[in-house]
Amino acid sequence: MNSSQLIGITTFTYLFSTILYAALFIFKTKRLGPLATIFTIVAFLVQTAGIGLRWLESYQMGMGRAPLTNMYESVVFFAWTIILIYLIIEWKFKTKIIGAFAVPFAFLAMAYGSFASGITKEIVPLVPALQSNWLIAHVVTCFIGYAAFAVAAGLGFMYLIKNTSETRQSTNDSTLLGSLPPLKVLDDITHKTMVFGFLWLSIGIITGAIWANSAWGTYWSWDPKETWSLITWFIYAITLHARHTRGWGGTRIAWLAIFGFVSVIFTYYGVNFLLSGLHSYGSN
Amino acid sequence: MKNRNPIWDFFASVKLALFTLFFLATTSVIGTIIPQKETAQWYIDRYGEASANLFQILSITPDMYSSGWFLSLLGLLCINLIICSLDRFPGVWHQIKADNLATPLTRLEKMTPQSQWQSANPPTSSASALKTALNTHGWKAKERSLDNGILLFAQKGAMTRTGVYIVHVSILVIFAGAIIGSALGFKASVMLPETRTTDKVYTFDTNTAIDLGFEVRCDRFNIEFYDNGMPKAYRSHLSILEDGKVVTEKAIVVNDPLSYKGITFYQSSYEPYQEFLVTITNKKTGLSENVIIPYKEQHSFEKNGLRLGIINAEGRGQSVSRIKIWLTDDNGDPSLFWLDDGEQVTVERTKNNYTVSAKQMYATGLQIAKDPGVWTVYTGCALMVLGLIVAFFMSHQRIWLYIREESDGKSSILMTGNANKNKVHFEKIFQTLTQAIKKI
Ligand code: HEM
Numbered sequence: 001m002n003s004s005q006l007i008g009i010t011t012f013t014y015l016f017s018t019i020l021y022a023a024l025f026i027f028k029t030k031r032l033g034p035l036a037t038i039f040t041i042v043a044f045l046v047q048t049a050g051i052g053l054r055w056l057e058s059y060q061m062g063m064g065r066a067p068l069t070n071m072y073e074s075v076v077f078f079a080w081t082i083i084l085i086y087l088i089i090e091w092k093f094k095t096k097i098i099g100a101f102a103v104p105f106a107f108l109a110m111a112y113g114s115f116a117s118g119i120t121k122e123i124v125p126l127v128p129a130l131q132s133n134w135l136i137a138h139v140v141t142c143f144i145g146y147a148a149f150a151v152a153a154g155l156g157f158m159y160l161i162k163n164t165s166e167t168r169q170s171t172n173d174s175t176l177l178g179s180l181p182p183l184k185v186l187d188d189i190t191h192k193t194m195v196f197g198f199l200w201l202s203i204g205i206i207t208g209a210i211w212a213n214s215a216w217g218t219y220w221s222w223d224p225k226e227t228w229s230l231i232t233w234f235i236y237a238i239t240l241h242a243r244h245t246r247g248w249g250g251t252r253i254a255w256l257a258i259f260g261f262v263s264v265i266f267t268y269y270g271v272n273f274l275l276s277g278l279h280s281y282g283s284n
Numbered sequence: 285m286k287n288r289n290p291i292w293d294f295f296a297s298v299k300l301a302l303f304t305l306f307f308l309a310t311t312s313v314i315g316t317i318i319p320q321k322e323t324a325q326w327y328i329d330r331y332g333e334a335s336a337n338l339f340q341i342l343s344i345t346p347d348m349y350s351s352g353w354f355l356s357l358l359g360l361l362c363i364n365l366i367i368c369s370l371d372r373f374p375g376v377w378h379q380i381k382a383d384n385l386a387t388p389l390t391r392l393e394k395m396t397p398q399s400q401w402q403s404a405n406p407p408t409s410s411a412s413a414l415k416t417a418l419n420t421h422g423w424k425a426k427e428r429s430l431d432n433g434i435l436l437f438a439q440k441g442a443m444t445r446t447g448v449y450i451v452h453v454s455i456l457v458i459f460a461g462a463i464i465g466s467a468l469g470f471k472a473s474v475m476l477p478e479t480r481t482t483d484k485v486y487t488f489d490t491n492t493a494i495d496l497g498f499e500v501r502c503d504r505f506n507i508e509f510y511d512n513g514m515p516k517a518y519r520s521h522l523s524i525l526e527d528g529k530v531v532t533e534k535a536i537v538v539n540d541p542l543s544y545k546g547i548t549f550y551q552s553s554y555e556p557y558q559e560f561l562v563t564i565t566n567k568k569t570g571l572s573e574n575v576i577i578p579y580k581e582q583h584s585f586e587k588n589g590l591r592l593g594i595i596n597a598e599g600r601g602q603s604v605s606r607i608k609i610w611l612t613d614d615n616g617d618p619s620l621f622w623l624d625d626g627e628q629v630t631v632e633r634t635k636n637n638y639t640v641s642a643k644q645m646y647a648t649g650l651q652i653a654k655d656p657g658v659w660t661v662y663t664g665c666a667l668m669v670l671g672l673i674v675a676f677f678m679s680h681q682r683i684w685l686y687i688r689e690e691s692d693g694k695s696s697i698l699m700t701g702n703a704n705k706n707k708v709h710f711e712k713i714f715q716t717l718t719q720a721i722k723k724i
Binding site: 062063124125127128129131132134195196198199202203206209210211213214215216217218219220222224227228230231234235237238241242245246271 | 298299301302305306308309312313315316320349462471510511512514515516517518537538539540541548550551552651652653655658661662665668669672673676
């Protein structure tokens with residue numbers, strides 16, 4: 001068993017998790033609930049082992065480095081963090097339906113990493129610029145932020161779907177969307193998840209700046225990737241202020257959660273392929 | 285205190301903050317789509333004369349992020365932050381320092397969460413027992429006698445109300461650091477061939493020479509490779525000299541620079557030469573010489589009739605890994621041998637022995653930065669993280685207990701409290717605390 005196989009397996013297990021949560025949501029067969037959770041936890045552990053093994057393998061290949069330094073490794077870590085954050089939310093807020101909206105992000109990330117063309121899965125050594133502990137801190141913190149924003153976007157979707165159905169018909173538990181958590185709860189979890197993501201994105205930008213300064217002597221150079229991370233940060237700062245001081249909530253915050261995540265995706269992915277800059281290492 | 289001046293109100297408003305942040309976010313996009321810091325000709329070739337002109341008029345090129353209008357937006361954000369904080373902070377400070385024992389009972393009676401119970405003891409002994417109980421649960425209570433009872437008050441995290449302000453101030457601190465850096469610092473570069481010394485470096489933007497005030501020498505540069513041929517490390521051995529004497533030295537690699545007197549040298553690039561650095565030592569006399577010999581040229585050492593040439597070289601791309609040397613003195617046939625780049629070998633000749641080492645010559649590309657604002661920026665960053673944690677995850681929690689004397693000498697207790705954030709969590713704390721101290 002090697003790390004690629006373990007990580008490859010998780011792509012399919014997350015697909016299956018997605019199906020389980022979707023079934024739970026659509027058919028409301030309560031029995032499926034624990035099954036979906038346990039299955040997701042197992043898949044998560046397999047992925048954890050896969051990432052750990054990949055780390056170990058890099059040492060065996062004589063270049064010991066954390067598995068966090070190219071596009072493939074970052075999407076794998078992204079998926080891992082989404083699942084981790086989702087599981088924490090499930091445990092804290094005792095609601096499973098959110099899985100139907102959060103776990104698919106992890107599956108999509110894994111599927112992209114596994115099947116998209118032009119993504120190297122091999123363990124390649126690090127070029128000199130990437131040999132820094134600040135880089136590891138930077139990637140980890142950014143991706144915790146990104147994953148939180150992914151979950152927040154999933155929650156935003158749930159909110160919007162539930163909201164439109166509630167305005168059309170009075171909710172009762174027999175409708176499909178009746179099983180979703182109440183709007184107030186969704187609104188609250190969305191906000192909390194964004195707050196959590198904002199903290200990590202802030203730390204991510206800071207550690208990135210420290211890394212840049214130790215490598216080039218400039219902590220901020222308005223390179224497209226840096227600028228986009230700042231744009232994303234502004235969007236979430238606007239969201240926090242709008243909510244905290246102007247009382248925005250509900251639909252508007254749900255849209256901002258989705259909109260913010262679009263910006264995250266562009267920062268993470270779009271910049272590498274559509275714009276150029278220092279971070280173009282991600283494009284292979 | 286409040287002179288509601290409309291200009292002040294404008295700059296203190298959160299609406300302005302939302303507007304400024306929105307504009308910063310949207311305009312920042314432009315500079316990521318239109319490449320920055322290219323030459324005027326480049327823009328004309330890429331976008332055509334008319335668009336290139338327009339970009340220049342709007343200061344979108346060549347450097348939008350240091351253009352007047354962009355800096356003005358950042359300045360507006362700062363003014364907004366300062367005025368907004370000045371406007372609100374006194375109120376927050378007032379809340380932190382408030383005399384909570386003066387809170388009217390009518391307000392306490394309406395507050396939630398709330399709990400009431402009776403005690404068989406008179407107020408004074410009830411109060412002191414409750415005070416001790418609160419203390420054992422980490423709540424230090426203050427006490428005040430009122431007309432017909434005693435009021436206890438305890439709080440946690442009053443200072444956490446400053447969290448938001450710490451975040452806001454941290455942004456100003458970061459800006460201050462950036463201003464210090466751009467006013468008093470510089471960014472420069474230099475291509476420094478091995479064995480050479482320089483006391484000047486050249487700025488990025490205008491290419492003007494900057495006097496370092498000391499000298500830096502590149503003693504040696506080398507590249508290490510992984511087995512698959514990818515570069516593993518670029519390493520420059522640098523020495524700093526003052527008045528011709530070495531005062532410090534360090535081998536720098538990317539991500540591990542050398543700092544001296546506030547000026548930092550970063551490994552940034554390199555340039556291979558078609559020349560070789562050769563060191564030759566006469567074993568008999570112990571004399572040693574360092575020379576630079578171009579590829580396929582012969583060098584004569586005048587003193588002893590020794591001649592040496594690099595006649596072949598092998599390597600990857602422009603980097604040499606093996607070198608073939610031709611060497612002769614006045615005795616016997618010439619010696620021909622291979623050595624690895626940087627390796628030292630002993631050559632045995634009929635009358636004399638020599639040690640020879642050779643390596644390809646490089647120039648190291650150094651980036652040089654002086655930024656006295658960096659630590660201010662880092663302090664701001666640390667403050668921001670601290671402030672965010674406080675603002676998001678900590679709250680100011682307050683608890684009041686009013687112990688009223690009943691006609692029969694017993695007492696009745698009203699316990700209430702509130703938190704400025706995370707109310708659900710506070711209610712749980714309140715419930716457990718109530719359970720714990722009710723028994724007394
Ligand atoms: C990029 C810039 C800014 C950042 C990162 C930032 C950050 C924050 C954060 C994290 C909070 C706490 C929100 C919460 O608890 O949910 C906050 C609250 C607030 N911010 Fe900002 N802020 C920024 C700019 C501004 C500006 C320019 C203003 C000027 C009006 C402002 C006014 C406020 C106010 C009034 C609050 C609410 C304070 C309270 O709880 O009483 N912020 N800010």
